[in-house]
Amino acid sequence: MLFVPAYWDGASIFGAGASFYVSDYRGWNTGGGTAYDSCVLRLHEPLGNQLGWMGTRTYDGAWEGGNYWVLTGYPGAIAGANRPAYQSGVSVLDDDEDGDAQQIEHHGDSSPGESGGPMFGFWNDGPHAIGTTSGGETISGGFLGIGDEDNNIAAGGNAMVDLVKWALANWP
Secondary structure (H helix, E strand, O other), rough: EOOOOOOOOOEEEEOOOOEEEEEEEEEOOOOHHHHOOOOOEEEEEHHHHHHOOOEOOOHHHHHHOOOOOEOOOOOOOHHHHHHOHHHHHHHHEEEEEEEEEEEEEEEEOOOOOOOEEEEEEEEEEEEEEEEEEEEEEOOOHHHHHOOOEEEEEEEEEEHHHHHHHHHHHHHO
């Protein structure tokens, strides 16, 4: 897999040589479960010291309803996935636990192509991802129509945070 940082209209804004292949990966094999839809990739050429990186945090249900969150990714609906999209002011509606993982439900704009993009917020020590764009859920047919849901999902929780910690400890 080829990773191109700061991708814009077919190339990196850092120049033609700014592309790197993935050497290793680690993730969860969940059989389609959105709460565990996380993966870390190791690049042949580490970029964190040059370009920076995000921290991770486990989502806390006390943050529900606050419009603190940002979504970013490369949706197919914008320039054929050749330009990034950014949406701030997203609030979390609910979080559902699935073991150590969480489905973080929101109504932020998500569309095909954005999978794996971060849902993040800012703390005093910088940005931290609370999840990665995983997909959506549509639950209908509740009792008399009550409880119908049409939410977008970010995969998060300790499962995502622990996966990143594992990569930092094992991939120098």
